[in-house]
Amino acid sequence: MTSRDDRELLRHHGDIDAEPGLLDFAVNVRLDRPPPWLHARLTGALDRLGHYPSGADEAAARSAVAARHGRPAEDVLLLAGAAECFALLPSLRPRLAAVVHPSFTEPEFALRSAGVPITRVPLAPEDGYRLRPEAVPDEADMVVLGNPTNPTSVLHPAETIRLLARPGRVLVVDEAFADAVPGEPESLAASRLPGVLVVRSLTKMWGLPGLRAGYALAEPELLAELAAHRPHWPLGTLALEAITACCGSGALAESEEAATRIAAHREVFAADLDALADVHVHGPAAAPFLLLRIAGGERVREELRGGGIAVRRGDTFPGLDTDHVRVSVRAPEENSMLVEALRGILGPGRSSTEYPVKGATA
Structure with missing residues (x-):
């Protein structure tokens, strides 16, 4: 049997992590309104x-x-x-x-x-x-x-x-x-x-x-x-x-352009995140979001939230833990805001802590 707590974790979605007024990296929706x-x-x-x-x-x-x-x-x-x-x-x-x-x-x-x-x-x-x-x-x-x-x-x-x-x-x-x-x-x-x-x-x-x-x-x-x-x-x-x-046909052309743009933003975003202290980006990534493993991830999530930024907790996904967070790929200026916020919390550069994850972006 699955306990009530387990069932609640299975039903946790990014909209719970994102609240009005927060810069939203928790929900994987490209637009905040239809075109x-x-x-x-x-x-x-x-x-x-x-x-x-x-x-x-x-x-x-x-x-x-x-x-x-x-x-x-x-x-x-x-x-x-x-x-x-x-x-x-x-x-x-x-x-x-x-x-x-x-x-x-x-x-x-x-x-x-x-x-x-x-x-x-x-x-x-x-x-x-x-x-x-x-x-x-x-x-x-x-x-x-x-x-x-x-x-x-x-x-x-x-x-x-x-x-x-x-x-x-x-x-x-x-x-x-x-x-x-x-x-x-x-x-x-x-x-x-x-x-x-x-x-x-x-x-x-x-x-x-x-x-x-x-x-x-x-x-x-x-x-x-x-x-x-x-x-x-x-x-x-x-x-x-x-x-x-x-x-x-017009929508399909637009979505293909958007997918290409997202992929380009994601590569820059991943590299910037992976250069931070104690942040490891799982890769190669193909979707409009990235899975991060951050030392002290739960504390970092709360500090980001206190600074007005929402990210998706990862421990509700079976196989992940509180050091995991998922972040949506946004426009470059918004991505930079998250990178800078993490730099302020964690420090500027790669630490000596290494996680045994193959394929992480360099």
Whole structure:
């Protein structure tokens, strides 16, 4: 059984660490509001709120997602955010779910809450938190992992992930941050693979956490089982409009530009952080955030908070401890503010303390 304290840790998210008035490095959302073109699309849909979401709205959103990934519309399940998919996983009735950690904890919480037996598959820091398919129990009929992984920022090769797929098993790949990786090189979203369920979020790239919009991609039979107990109209008109808009060609070009820009900012940010005393940056990083290990991390988090800066605590992720924090990649001027704040707390340069983490940025 999972204790109440353990369940509360599994439900800890970055929005808890970030409060109004703090410079926010805790939440991995690129924008604090939708871009003007998306705002206009959503505003234009307001007059339709007096009616139930239409079949035409749903069909348009599904078609947009299908076209975006080169798959038939029957392979698309529209979601009220990726988190809804994790809440639906118990509908697949797994006998044993293997959850790869450290990773986003909401899938484990949903499965444990439904009484599904769980086995954790820990990835080791000395291996760079890289996926080892042989560590996943053969008897697991559901496997859940993230790519790129939150909070380690590791991007697993698609070929390695495919090794986990097999008859009688559902492989759940959380690609909530895949659109923040230039070119999405390791995504499985465009491939119909037996038993593979790919989960996508639109909230991170487009500043929509308050709206909840995402989708899942899989074989129609798997999606039907997943959605068997959903209510009528699980998505509202605005969420359907957002999905349609964010899968258009203009949006895809904008997100690719943003992903390239984020990657450039991340490399500079990582190097600046890694040069500080007692700060070690896990790398190579692929997502719009970095995993740090800081000597006295809990104290440092509190000092940063006292100085007006929020970072995401890491010890709520299985396999990490209080010395770990996750920081979002922001604009260069904001990144510099965090670096300077840490320099003031820790000192200017690399200390002699070394953590045995391979692949850390130099």
